[in-house]
Amino acid sequence: MTTALPITPPLIYNESWKGVYGEFGSGAGLQAMYLLTAISPADLDKVSLLEEIPGSERWQVRDLFQREVDKERVTGPLMEYLRSEDRVRFFNPLTLTVLPMDEHGSSVLERMPKVVEDELRDGGFDWRVFERPGYYRMRHVRGQPDYGQIDWNEKTSRIVAIDGQHRLSALKRRKALPGPSSDPFHAWRIPVVVVSFRAGEGRALPPGVLEVVRSIFVDINTEARQVNEARKILLNDRSVNCLATQELLEVAHGNDLKPLKQRRQEGLPLLFFDWRGQERGGVVVPSPAAVKTIGELQSWFEWYLLGEDFKTRQIEALGLKGKPLGQQILNGRLTFRNSWAARKRVRQVVIPALLHLLENFDPYRRYIAGLRNLELRYYTGNDVQHHAFDCLRFGSSYATGPTEGLVLGILPHIEGAVEKLKKKHLPWPLDHDVGPRGIVGAFGWLRGELGEPNWLEFSEWFTENVNRLHADGWLSRERGRKGTQFLRHVVFDHADNVVNYRLKDARKALAAYVSLLVGSYGPPPASWPRIRVHLLEQLTGTLVRGYKREHRLGLKETYPDGGKPLTDAVNEAARNSAGRQIRRFERELERLEAASASGGPDEGGT
Numbered sequence: 377m378t379t380a381l382p383i384t385p386p387l388i389y390n391e392s393w394k395g396v397y398g399e400f401g402s403g404a405g406l407q408a409m410y411l412l413t414a415i416s417p418a419d420l421d422k423v424s425l426l427e428e429i430p431g432s433e434r435w436q437v438r439d440l441f442q443r444e445v446d447k448e449r450v451t452g453p454l455m456e457y458l459r460s461e462d463r464v465r466f467f468n469p470l471t472l473t474v475l476p477m478d479e480h481g482s483s484v485l486e487r488m489p490k491v492v493e494d495e496l497r498d499g500g501f502d503w504r505v506f507e508r509p510g511y512y513r514m515r516h517v518r519g520q521p522d523y524g525q526i527d528w529n530e531k532t533s534r535i536v537a538i539d540g541q542h543r544l545s546a547l548k549r550r551k552a553l554p555g556p557s558s559d560p561f562h563a564w565r566i567p568v569v570v571v572s573f574r575a576g577e578g579r580a581l582p583p584g585v586l587e588v589v590r591s592i593f594v595d596i597n598t599e600a601r602q603v604n605e606a607r608k609i610l611l612n613d614r615s616v617n618c619l620a621t622q623e624l625l626e627v628a629h630g631n632d633l634k635p636l637k638q639r640r641q642e643g644l645p646l647l648f649f650d651w652r653g654q655e656r657g658g659v660v661v662p663s664p665a666a667v668k669t670i671g672e673l674q675s676w677f678e679w680y681l682l683g684e685d686f687k688t689r690q691i692e693a694l695g696l697k698g699k700p701l702g703q704q705i706l707n708g709r710l711t712f713r714n715s716w717a718a719r720k721r722v723r724q725v726v727i728p729a730l731l732h733l734l735e736n737f738d739p740y741r742r743y744i745a746g747l748r749n750l751e752l753r754y755y756t757g758n759d760v761q762h763h764a765f766d767c768l769r770f771g772s773s774y775a776t777g778p779t780e781g782l783v784l785g786i787l788p789h790i791e792g793a794v795e796k797l798k799k800k801h802l803p804w805p806l807d808h809d810v811g812p813r814g815i816v817g818a819f820g821w822l823r824g825e826l827g828e829p830n831w832l833e834f835s836e837w838f839t840e841n842v843n844r845l846h847a848d849g850w851l852s853r854e855r856g857r858k859g860t861q862f863l864r865h866v867v868f869d870h871a872d873n874v875v876n877y878r879l880k881d882a883r884k885a886l887a888a889y890v891s892l893l894v895g896s897y898g899p900p901p902a903s904w905p906r907i908r909v910h911l912l913e914q915l916t917g918t919l920v921r922g923y924k925r926e927h928r929l930g931l932k933e934t935y936p937d938g939g940k941p942l943t944d945a946v947n948e949a950a951r952n953s954a955g956r957q958i959r960r961f962e963r964e965l966e967r968l969e970a971a972s973a974s975g976g977p978d979e980g981g982t
Contacts, residue, residue: 425544458547469569621673631645644735676816676820693828737839750765810874870922892915895908
């Protein structure tokens with residue numbers, strides 16, 4: 377008796393759009409295919425925003441390429457434009473793509489299913505078909521690309537917008553407005569282009585789904601129009617300093633995605649950074665908990681830690697001198713492949729050292745602990761409190777319906793608690809750019825002067841000493857503290873204004889000051905006497921410039937005619953004041969050096 381074979385049910389594609397099929401030549405191991413078409417307002421329900429994909433706010437940092445929808449822009453100018461009867465309504469096609477989902481339709485697949493190229497006889501025509509079986513297919517009548525079609529299964533695939541999300545959001549809102557069925561809007565045909573990819577020749581692995589979507593978004597937004605500065609940094613795969621910024625953020629992001637009990641409680645929280653670059657009405661809205669912006673982090677790497685992209689200093693900082701990757705970076709050739717090698721190098725060598733400094737510098741360590749305690753309080757409360765904390769951290773939460781309103785009501789209380797933590801643990805000058813720039817500037821400059829020692833070992837030595845100088849009041853201008861008498865014209869001037877706060881000013885101001893103290897707390901390296909002289913010369917020059925401004929005001933009455941007599945008097949008074957301050961500072965450094973033990977960080981290590 378012959379057993380009947382089970383009947384395999386046909387693949388069901390229950391949605392389709394017709395249009396013009398096209399494709400481009402292969403690049404980066406991928407070939408782009410697209411369908412250019414127009415959809416009705418009723419079809420807008422079939423298109424999602426990326427932020428509507430479950431779990432999208434928790435994707436890795438480099439995959440968080442899409443901006444959050446600026447609701448004020450949508451409800452304001454865009455809605456006015458769509459509703460205006462006095463303007464010609466037209467806009468470029470929305471760029472859409474198809475995301476294959478898991479069997480439950482709840483998350484995006486990690487890898488693109490393989491494309492099967494085939495032929496199909498349907499409706500009396502021979503079709504050329506590119507299919508990801510069970511998910512979607514693109515096809516066109518053989519020899520006639522003007523007759524194209526995309527078919528998809530709504531349960532296994534999501535059509536999402538990767539460019540034009542604000543237009544899409546406004547169109548959806550316009551569609552939802554109450555009105556008669558005769559409303560002309562319902563007769564609109566909205567231009568869209570649906571993009572897909574297939575692996576080109578020589579591509580061993582199928583591409584990652586988010587890698588593909590990110591690639592499209594990057595090309596559109598870097599070649600066609602500009603995004604904000606924070607997004608540029610997160611999108612840039614051809615700058616070592618941008619890669620380093622992404623990797624630092626990724627450590628915090630990855631840790632905060634873990635279950636509460638599995639997180640490194642001492643680890644930098646995402647809330648430490650203004651990592652989303654959120655905008656409202658086209659204006660950047662700072663995160664209330666953030667200590668540093670994405671742009672500031674990138675500047676640290678460029679100005680203090682790694683140097684300018686594609687320069688010798690950067691190669692030396694990464695320990696890549698004479699190595700193939702170093703030469704590729706030096707030539708400014710970061711391809712898709714070697715940018716990953718550079719990313720890996722930065723992640724392994726540099727990021728642990730900077731993390732150690734940021735997580736163990738006492739003021740930051742206490743602020744981090746305060747944020748973690750706040751997190752624990754809200755995570756162990758009710759669901760609404762949990763959602764509210766996630767909303768502050770990720771910009772969104774899974775709260776829906778009435779719960780969403782309760783979440784928004786709790787957010788101001790969390791933000792208020794965060795502000796209190798910042799005021800308590802991050803006093804002047806750490807609440808300004810000048811303080812962290814001075815510390816990170818000293819970290820990078822001093823490591824270079826010591827012959828590029830091992831990053832993490834140097835960080836441990838540096839952090840221990842910077843904590844000692846902070847505890848002893850060298851960074852404080854409170855009455856009776858060390859910094860009161862020695863930070864004048866280094867960080868604040870005679871009128872109590874913050875000075876030398878620009879990125880380029882730190883090296884000869886607060887960074888030089890911190891470097892001198894770190895080296896003097898020791899144990900100092902063998903080359904310290906030479907370094908010390910150089911740093912004192914730089915600091916003296918900064919003080920002289922500051923005292924010139926101060927004394928010029930007082931001496932103008934003595935020399936009312938100005939000119940050379942006034943200039944000479946100002947210069948002499950400034951040199952005298954700066955000299956007295958430096959001599960007092962040197963005596964303090966000598967006492968610190970005498971008390972320090974012998975030895976120090978290895979010089980010239982790798």
